[in-house]
Amino acid sequence: MITIIDYGCGNVKAFVNVFNRFNIPVVVANSKEQVRKASSIILPGVGAFDFVMKTFNESGLRDIVENKVLVEKTPVLGICAGMQILADSSEEGKEKGLSWIKGNVRLFDTSKIPYVTKVPHMGWNQISPNDSQLFIKIEDNSRFYFVHSYYFEVAEESNSIAKSIYGLEFTSAVRNNNIFGVQFHPEKSHNNGIQLLLNFSKI
């Protein structure tokens, strides 16, 4: 079953709401036993990098989630800060990331942003997707809802599966085999977001 990791960060209920509308069963997991049974995993995340990493480390769920993702190869989708912690490190903090996908999380170059508000990058922006599974029926330049000030700079270009532009072109979705991450919020992105979550649920 699709399993949303409830480690204390992120809008878990918003994901439950989406899947409920389609009568797709989901589990909100806050115990190892629940995670063990997962057929796919959603890793939400809201907040600063160190806060999210520390909360995940202290939740007692990291080991079992890593076992599922790295050994059993269970599909996982990190969302927003849950995507950023897939990286090695972040300019936002000192904690080590999960290092499931090589790269660093960097602050936007505010000198290149022509608006009064530099960060956060907040609102609806387009993506150029490039993945045969996650973006089925999602067209080029589809709009998604973003709110973040840092972005994932991949070490290997092949791990970047969507691009967006905010001052500079940045990676708005990542993939390394069974490990996926999106910077935007599919749970709050109308039909495109619903389509993405349905696509992920079938991987």
Place this chain on the structure above:
Amino acid sequence: MLYPRIIPCLLVHNKGLVKTVKFSAPKYVGDPINAVRIFNEKEVDELIVIDIDATIENREPDYKMIENLAAESRMPLCYGGGIKTADQAQRIFSLGVEKIALSSSVIENPLIVSEIAAHVGTQSVIVILDVKKKFFSKKYEIWTHNATNNTGKDPVEFAKLCESLGAGEIIINSIDQDGVMKGYDLNLIDQIRESISLPMTVLGGAGSLDDVGELIRKHGIIGIAAGSLFVFKGKYKAVLINYPNPIEKELLIRANFN
């Protein structure tokens, strides 16, 4: 490219939706859940829902209603009304709401902004300032309790304070323009926009999509909220929930955004 946000704002009074004029004369315009469903279909950028009874009645937010709204909402949802503590804010987030809006509680205790932001991240904490022009003056003052209580505070200075305390966004709501549908108070908006770099949303006065376009032309990336424009249709103000369709919206933005 990043788009300006065009945001319907809904007011809840006696469990129904209403639209006011200058914060008075609430007119019933429908059922909150039904409105959220229609706005889902119309793919609105965000939705703001304000319970205008909670602070006046000095009661807790209506968590059941908020939960129902969040369960339906396929877009970012901002809830305001009666939030006084970080615990209340936390509880509202756990129901599936992205943003909470504070107003009178911030005027009474500005530090609540930092306290809530520490729990949930700054981007989720919105401050709404209800602003009215002073008589015989170019200055503005912040009012609370549905425009019955003049705090005497200057919105420019207070917006700066909120920014320094970690607010994620400021919504400027013009009491004088509310429901009048004759355009936004551009002078007020300029004053605030020049003083803060936070994301900013403006509310009060939109009478047509031209008013929305004018703000996009002037301010580019900004949140443009409206009540009457999206719940009334025609010169007799028939109740009809409406919003530009994706093509109309794209054309409106492309024509004005550079």
